Amino acid sequence: MMEVTYLGIIIKAILILAIISAIAGFGTYIERKVLAFMQRRLGPMHVGPYGLLQIAADGIKLFTKEDFIPQNANKLMFMVAPVITAATAFIALSAVPVFPDFTIFGIFVPSIAADVNIGILFVLGMMAAGLYGPLLAGMSQANKWGIIGAARTAAQFISYEVVTGLSLLAPIMMVGSLSLIDFNHYNETHPWMVFMQPVAFVLFLIAGFAETNRTPFDLLENEAEIIAGYATEYSGMRWGMFFIGEYANMITVSVLASIIFLGGYTDLWFIPGWLAIILKIAFMFFLMLWVRASWPHVRPDQFMWLAWKVLMPLAVINVVITGIVIMV
Amino acid sequence: MSLEHFKNRNVGTQNYRMLDLDPTPVTGWGQFKQVVRRSLSLELLVGLKVTLREMLKALLFGKMHTTKYPFEKLPIGPRYRAIHEMKRLLESGHYRCIGCGLCEKICPADAIRMDTHYGENQRKEVSEYTINFGRCIFCGYCAEVCPELAIVHGGRYETASEQRASFSLFEDMLTPIDQLKSQREFPGYGSVSVNADTNIKKTPLAY
Numbered sequence: 288m289m290e291v292t293y294l295g296i297i298i299k300a301i302l303i304l305a306i307i308s309a310i311a312g313f314g315t316y317i318e319r320k321v322l323a324f325m326q327r328r329l330g331p332m333h334v335g336p337y338g339l340l341q342i343a344a345d346g347i348k349l350f351t352k353e354d355f356i357p358q359n360a361n362k363l364m365f366m367v368a369p370v371i372t373a374a375t376a377f378i379a380l381s382a383v384p385v386f387p388d389f390t391i392f393g394i395f396v397p398s399i400a401a402d403v404n405i406g407i408l409f410v411l412g413m414m415a416a417g418l419y420g421p422l423l424a425g426m427s428q429a430n431k432w433g434i435i436g437a438a439r440t441a442a443q444f445i446s447y448e449v450v451t452g453l454s455l456l457a458p459i460m461m462v463g464s465l466s467l468i469d470f471n472h473y474n475e476t477h478p479w480m481v482f483m484q485p486v487a488f489v490l491f492l493i494a495g496f497a498e499t500n501r502t503p504f505d506l507l508e509n510e511a512e513i514i515a516g517y518a519t520e521y522s523g524m525r526w527g528m529f530f531i532g533e534y535a536n537m538i539t540v541s542v543l544a545s546i547i548f549l550g551g552y553t554d555l556w557f558i559p560g561w562l563a564i565i566l567k568i569a570f571m572f573f574l575m576l577w578v579r580a581s582w583p584h585v586r587p588d589q590f591m592w593l594a595w596k597v598l599m600p601l602a603v604i605n606v607v608i609t610g611i612v613i614m615v
Numbered sequence: 616m617s618l619e620h621f622k623n624r625n626v627g628t629q630n631y632r633m634l635d636l637d638p639t640p641v642t643g644w645g646q647f648k649q650v651v652r653r654s655l656s657l658e659l660l661v662g663l664k665v666t667l668r669e670m671l672k673a674l675l676f677g678k679m680h681t682t683k684y685p686f687e688k689l690p691i692g693p694r695y696r697a698i699h700e701m702k703r704l705l706e707s708g709h710y711r712c713i714g715c716g717l718c719e720k721i722c723p724a725d726a727i728r729m730d731t732h733y734g735e736n737q738r739k740e741v742s743e744y745t746i747n748f749g750r751c752i753f754c755g756y757c758a759e760v761c762p763e764l765a766i767v768h769g770g771r772y773e774t775a776s777e778q779r780a781s782f783s784l785f786e787d788m789l790t791p792i793d794q795l796k797s798q799r800e801f802p803g804y805g806s807v808s809v810n811a812d813t814n815i816k817k818t819p820l821a822y
Contacts, residue, residue, distance in 0.1 A: 325666040327673040329681040581662040597650075 436516025
């Protein structure tokens with residue numbers, strides 16, 4: 288039995304990059320299809336069977352579009368910003384376990400690229416660092432819509448970081464560890480966290496939607512109000528990197544919710560663990576599309592009101608009550 | 616529902632059914648109670664339920680709205696006013712137009728031009744007849760004014776063209792002579808009645 292080496296970690300990093308990019312591309316197709324079905328439309332149908340090759344068509348379009356940098360933009364920041372979004376999204380995924388550990392060719396493979404013992408903190412920190420993508424993009428592009436988008440980015444992400452952290456604090460107190468693997472092991476002996484911490488789950492979902500910039504809270508690029516927000520001046524592959532980053536973040540939040548609250552990759556009745564977590568992640572992803580099809584945007588002031596006057600006090604109360612229960 | 620019901624424009628006198636809405640809370644405590652009530656009654660889930668229901672309807676029961684337009688076309692109404700059709704007489708196959716010029720006169724967009732002459736048998740014949748579909752507003756006056764039902768509106772609504780010349784050909788609008796039997800007729804003065812076959816009598820020649 289051999290342990291994985293540096294080579295293994297490099298292979299895993301490449302796999303994460305490749306698979307998540309592919310899934311992010313496929314996610315756009317799924318999103319368009321699901322939204323279409325919910326509005327009783329067909330969605331993409333003409334490129335390939337059931338429109339499956341639409342992803343390829345979109346990819347070709349993104350790659351061949353003119354790479355455009357506005358005249359008065361801060362060119363360096365403008366070029367770096369999409370990379371920040373994509374990179375932080377992928378780095379966050381490196382500390383997330385998705386599958387059970389397995390053995391291949393006699394080599395024991397823990398299926399996590401970097402098993403840091405502060406997993407949750409690292410992932411949340413990386414997603415918080417992702418704030419700099421939209422922020423710098425909006426500020427560098429010399430466009431008023433971009434500036435508004437950047438301002439909203441700062442307000443939204445920083446506010447909801449607080450809610451995410453506080454809502455996850457209660458499960459962390461119960462598990463007593465920051466490692467996501469410990470969270471998964473906790474699920475093997477206890478009922479799912481969602482039944483013990485329903486309030487934390489709801490708060491985490493709401494904050495997760497806000498941090499991945501999904502529809503009830505996609506104020507950063509609300510096209511009805513501010514054209515495309517921080518992405519107004521972007522085109523081609525730079526815009527595509529924002530897109531991939533957003534979808535990678537959606538996957539990260541789905542994985543986090545599955546592992547922390549929905550039992551992770553422990554076996555479920557007859558379903559093996561790897562399939563169980565894929566189903567859970569798929570359901571969380573579907574939930575994001577479902578919500579997008581169902582609910583309207585919120586107004587920015589309502590959004591801040593929600594964060595600071597409702598969600599944060601609730602999270603604090605939840606933490607306090609959890610603490611009292613644990614002590615007693 | 617009688618016509619009087621629709622003619623009553625006096626807003627407020629009709630019987631409206633008022634929604635069962637609570638008064639807007641004025642105090643902070645009232646607002647708080649409203650927020651809590653609305654949050655805990657899970658009204659948001661109703662929205663989710665609606666979209667899921669529509670999705671299941673679409674996927675499982677085939678209730679998609681989509682018409683794949685260039686491949687599928689929706690039927691249009693028989694009174695739809697699209698590109699004109701010039702009709703022929705059923706008996707002789709000659710075009711019905713008698714060259715009276717009423718359509719040219721009445722056309723508010725000045726789209727119709729016609730030129731006539733007397734033929735060999737002293738019958739008025741149409742030598743030129745054009746409708747400029749770049750100008751036509753498809754108001755239907757020409758079809759309405761025509762005494763012979765010679766010009767009517769058809770159902771050809773895909774009217775894009777690369778050249779203006781193809782916007783105005785009389786022959787294109789005229790019923791093809793080989794499809795005379797399937798020529799669609801409209802009721803009105805001058806048209807063939809529905810029971811035309813039974814009404815035909817032998818010409819009394821035996822005096």
